[in-house]
Amino acid sequence: MGRHFDNELRDLKFSLLAMAGQVEEMIDLTRKALKDRSDAQAEQVVNADQQVDEMELRLDQACIDLLALRAPFASDLRLLASTLKIVPELERIGDHCCNICRRAKLLNPQPSILAGDWLERLGDETHSMVRRAVDAFVNGDADQARSVIQDDDKVDELYGTIYRELLRVMLADPLCIERASHLIIVIKNWERIADVATNIAEEVLFILEGVNVKHAYLQGPSTND
């Protein structure tokens, strides 16, 4: 298992990064579809999802093949095990983008009911978390992965604020209920994407340090030794 396996792992990482790049492109288009009220961009996102699904299948197979044929240990094993978890997380982000864009197409023809730039900020924060989680993977940067995990609280807070604002709008004007309902689904999907970015960051920490930080409140201070 020497250099040839290293090349195979490098190819796997490149494929994972290609998938992450495609997903980031979908996030970017989703933000624009909302901001510019563009049906065309929303449609582009929905159409891109199939490519992400195909990448998921290819990466799944590549991981299974390497696990079966190379029987890896230590950091190689952690990389493969975590890639098997990161890949469906990325695919899930694609699905959330599609959900947002489907709602965007319903919202685009109607007047806005949400004042300010709350929705843009939620999209920006979430996109930043995904980008940094992927960067942490690429650069092997545990601190960056930890910062992503911390930032999930910010997105949760933003989500809560917008959610309460939408409830207020609905109570004030029942004619807004349909649009507000679509928007609640939009913000819920952004919030879920941030959760997924957190999951990816947790996997990056597992790859780098062998520490499982998931559900840390169950685990006590350290499980590494």
Added chain:
Amino acid sequence: MEIDARPPVPEPLPPVSEPAQPIHDDGAHAAKDLPLTDKAVLQAPHVLKAEQLSLFYGEKQALFDINLAVRKNTVMALIGPSGCGKSTLLRSFNRMNDLIGNVRIEGRVLLGDEDLYDPGVDVIALRKRMGMVFQKSNPFPKSIYENVAYGLRIQGVRDRAVLDEAVERSLIGSGLWEEVKDRLHESGLGLSGGQQQRLCIARALAVKPEVILMDEPCSALDPLATSRIEELIFELKRDYTIVIVTHNMQQAARVSDFTAFFWMGKLIEVGLTEKLFTNPRERMTEDYISGRFG
């Protein structure tokens, strides 16, 4: 109003900054964080210990200050590249190195509380307490029955009922009984390679050893026979403590509770097998088990 009832995200864990653990520590200090099965093996008492053990072949030092403790009813795998000292250590445990001239030992090897290198130790009696299985199966050119009964016969046991019971018990213990019970008096050399190896294990079991030492016991066997031996090791640890030398990383991972990695006569790292193979403490261990050197 908030529909999301997830628990608050806890603070990220601080980086691990505990002082380095002594290399002979097998992970017991972290038992509170481990699954129940791991806790059980970590609570087992030590039965076999090397303490500051160094071994010299003439001027050449083959083992350097080894501290290693093997827990009762567990399997300890010794891994490392060729020439790293793992087989030398295994042979030190039953003083087989005594058979080579010009060997000098420093430090101690303890079986229970007894120092195996104490001048007063009866080496023959010691070897009864330590069964040994070698790389190549080595049945005697005798019947299956006599192979298993051999150890008892040289101890002077003549009672047929005692011998019959020991042969049956040992062959059952080695998983061979069903295959040979109708041909106990045929030659042991007529068995397949895997069966011969299990016959050798039965021969070791007959004298009721406390510890079984295995030196690459599956390296000459096909995958099916290897699998049977590995299953057998799993069964045997209920009654015995096992130390196994293996070059096969997957085998070490499959059969052992603890793994010790050696390099150039030094013990680099020892720990719970699942920890060592998923997140070793030492870079050198990582490189070896990942196939990057050795």
